[in-house]
Amino acid sequence: MKNGKIVLLNPTAPENPPNYFGPPYGLSLIAASLLRQGRNVLAYDFAGIPLADSLESIKQIILTQRPSYAGIPIQSSTRGAVYSITETIKKTGLNIKIILGGPFTTTHYRLLLENFPVDYTVIGDGEKTVLELLECLDAGIEPIGIAGLALRKNNKILRSPDRMNESDLDKLPTPAFHLFEDFEKRINEQGPWHNNRDFTLGQRSTNVKNSLLLLSSRGCVYSCNFCPMSSVLKNKIRFHSPGYFVSMVEHFYKKYDIRDFTFGDNFFTLIRQRALSICDEIIRRGLRIRWNCMTRPDAVDLELLTKMRLAGCFEVSYGVESGSPKIQRATGKNLDLERTEEAFRHTGLARMRSILMLMVGNTKESEKTVDETLAYARRIRTDNVLVKQARVYPGTKIHSLYESWGGFKKGHYLGSDPEPPILARPGQEDKIKGLYSSVWPKTIAIHLRSACNNRCACCKQAAGPSKSLTRIKNELDLAYNRAETVIFCGGEPILHKNFSDVTAYASLIGIHHQQLYTNGRIFAYKTLAKKIASWHQIETIIIPFFGDTAMHDLTARVKGAFEQTINGIRNIRASCGQAKCLQANIIVDRRNIGTLRKLTGRLSTCGIDRFHFIYGADSKATIALDAKDMPPIKASARTLKNLVGDLAQKRKAATFEGWPLCLLGRLTIGAYEWHAPFDEVITLRPKIHLCREVRKKMKAKPSFCEGCGKSQACEGVWKSYLRHYGTADIRQ
Template sequence: MVDIIFTRIYHSLDEEFGYLSKFGYVEISNGLCWLAAVARQHKYNVEIIDALPLKLNNNDLASEIAKKSPKYVGITACSIDIYGAFDFASKLKSIRPDIVTILGGAHITAVPRETMERFPSFDIGVIGEGEDTIIDLLDSLEEKNSKKLSDVNGIIYRDAGNISVTNPLRSIVDMDSLPLPAWDLLPNINKHFFAPPWTMHSGKTVTIITSRGCPYQCIYCDRKIFGNKVRFHSAEYVKDMIKTLHFKYGILHFRIADDNFIVNKKRLREICDLLRKENIKVTWSCLARVDSIDSENLALMKKAGCWSIAFGIETGSQKIHDFEKKKVTLEKIESAVKLTRKAGIRTIGFNIIGHPLETIETIKETINFNKKIKIDDFKTQFMVPFPGSELYQIAEQYGTFNKDWKSMSVFQEPVFVPHGLTKEDLIKWNKKGFWSFYLQPRVILAYLTHIRSFNDMKMIFMGGFTLISWKIKALFYPKHN
């Protein structure tokens, strides 16, 4: 008998990425895999049914889980998926009202009480990191310990018609105490998951996380789950993750999704040395802050297989950076990109359209700044003041803000529109920035020289077709673009 099934719901690429759905992707949920691994380590019978890659709608997912008769179902959901998760939980309850539904993830952590009040089909919510909490919770429900639900830290639950919140749980200190994620419980990794096409590593690619937490205070980020203190897996643990995925699952490229992978220079060097010492022939990419870049470590990263680094450029306006507490300068961004490109590592610029204080001129500054510093890939998304962020509390002082949780996609229509701009302005300039960047001859040439496979060629063709179609629409239907 299955004790607990962990799941996330399905949504289409169109629902998440909108007009960029051709460039959409489905990545593994490391969170579900760690929860499952910890539960299994504590002798619970565990399964993962990941509806997203399997494309199971809520009816089919509820039916599939009900057939397996678990005692508990753990659901992860971000803000955009919270209504869908509620719909799934309601359908499951209509079939098997005895199954206890446990909700975790960024959304319930950010707004726990409001979420439980709105959605009665969730029995219990896990607030914050879930690995320690889920064991205490399951042991309490199974009466393996003497704890009542009120004694389990880090949860919100229903209690005789009321909603109760327990004391917060302390963050995990020893990250290596976690077992390796239970990737074996996922559907076939190479068949069902795929990376963003622009990585040019669309085959046999997975995302891994090697640290948690961020010490910075950017107002648009939600740090409620992992906190402001960075906690690291050791270099040995990271090597074991990469080695397992490479040799057991045939993974060739790794997207390291830490907020700032290279902030711990000593650990960075140890990881690079281990990959080279053990002759693990993989490539990898990571995220980094521009103020953590130096030539010596870039050279080591390149030798260890680093293929690209993504920087949070966000805007070409220093005024906006300062307002949002980013604590970087445009000069530092330009220097970091120059050093990275000199080391032979591709650079990706993540940018946001629609900041507080944004104007048409600052959007132009963002587009032109990315061109000026010769970033290799220019990525944009709309500003979304997510629950749990500082901006969520103050956004309406600086523009109109649609707080409908199910609309909070960074790629769909803007939910936040700064004063002085319209939604149509943001959509128009987002598209204009995209095609004006990618129609640069140097960018086209760079993409053509990086073709390694038919999938790469297909991605470039789709991208080119999309750019041309946008340009034609802009010329002949200017009011709609």
């Protein structure tokens, strides 16, 4: 066989990202190396294509093209798809040699060769190994002596010595992205927010829908226990020269008209002067590009960030992981946390967005260390936050730790479950999940209008006309770039004439977690209750209550409002079943404090899933009580403690807002202000507000709070309450 044809197949992933970052990087480099050798190479990307469809396509490709070799990258999350692909290829009956590469082959080559129809696995960097392997196979030579390779021979698994990683990345070719069909067209397809101002994009990690990922380096000098680089001991990081890397950017900029890039290095600013040189070269060549990157927040300064902005950088993601010094040491991250706070401020001064990346549940995590992280988060101002749970990936230090705990079931990697296990000792999973759930995801509340079919006495929404659909779309673009969940509120949002278009647009641009704040009366009409069932993207419906029948009607200033709302809840349940979560926001005041048990009991019976109790004012700028209507703060906290036990027996969740943490005691686990430090609201005024900063202006801490163990976490007491009642009730 001479110069046999090879087909490269990128498998479908169980969860494909909402952004397209270009063809698979490693596979594109392999393809480029093969092309430079003069080989006949075909490449296909099945990311985002259902497995059944991709298997049928692969079968047709194999039968039509009849290649000699098939190269497939594999990760732990895609192993199930790869297992199916290898079987599909072998079932064609053609004598095709299957070569697997990627992170999973490096750690689990034996499992793959022993259990699946795989001929060769590449260990470590594959550019040179694959070239040498194909040369041997073309010539009919047994490739046993090739470094960085494992194979099966005579029912034995043979592994050659490791290959030394290429230290000079400039020797590698430019990735052959062009082999993948329409890659430049997909990169340049942007969503409707693309022409608006730049805003961060939360979990999606970039504010452009699609961007081309390029690497100026490989690896990292650190050995964080959750990162696969933690097991790499030699040549931990290697670089392209600044000139070579910018030439690569320029190639795709000029030949394919690509303007949006992601510089995907683990630690872009590791060498400050090198980062500056890359920026200077981009500016010198006049490349009008936008790019984002990831780095450590203790490795930037205002001068560097300003130069990055001038070179087109619009966003920096900072991997902080934890605000606890103890966890910093345990993970090996070892950040200077005080310096990181300055990085977020400097990023803003440089007119770039910042993303805070956190991880909860690593080794030695506890309620105390999570509280330290939440306290840290409150000291910084970031455009978005990405919170992940510590999970166990092959090649990491915590993988070995989890294995020593007996965490893996027998045959775990022979299965296809793409979800890596959370880092927890057997039997401790719920505890670790609880720690993770204590850092609440960011939400943005958008007020659509002020007009309402109620006339609530405690409504504090500014009067004004309904927002136009155009303005709401712009605000949704902003929200998409800053959070994963949007709450529609303001007056009665359902009555906005374009509400259906609003929710449809939110879904179109990728806001998949939507909530509706409504007084609920309107769903007493069964036709509207049935309509909300068709709005699948609305996951949660939030309904405020001011007390039992008489109290609610009095505050809403509409006779029969309570019963209409109850009927609305029943109609929603009849139309939607359990598909939507129903939350009751109960505003606690002097007149309803004695009827809360009766109220929550009736609402539970009607179908409410969870309760949110509000003292004084809510954070979404919808409701605020006059001080004279607030019940004694300490007595109201005692009432809540007694009530929550009843709700727990009914399996109803409860959260709280407005009380000082010292009074909540064990209920602080549900204290909104502490666990949701990132939430924002867009009122009828054209400005976005950070909820915690709005509350800060309305609260104060009496002098005796300084000695309280909760002082660091607590926001204090409403100023209006202190003016009206003083501090005696709190100090008792």
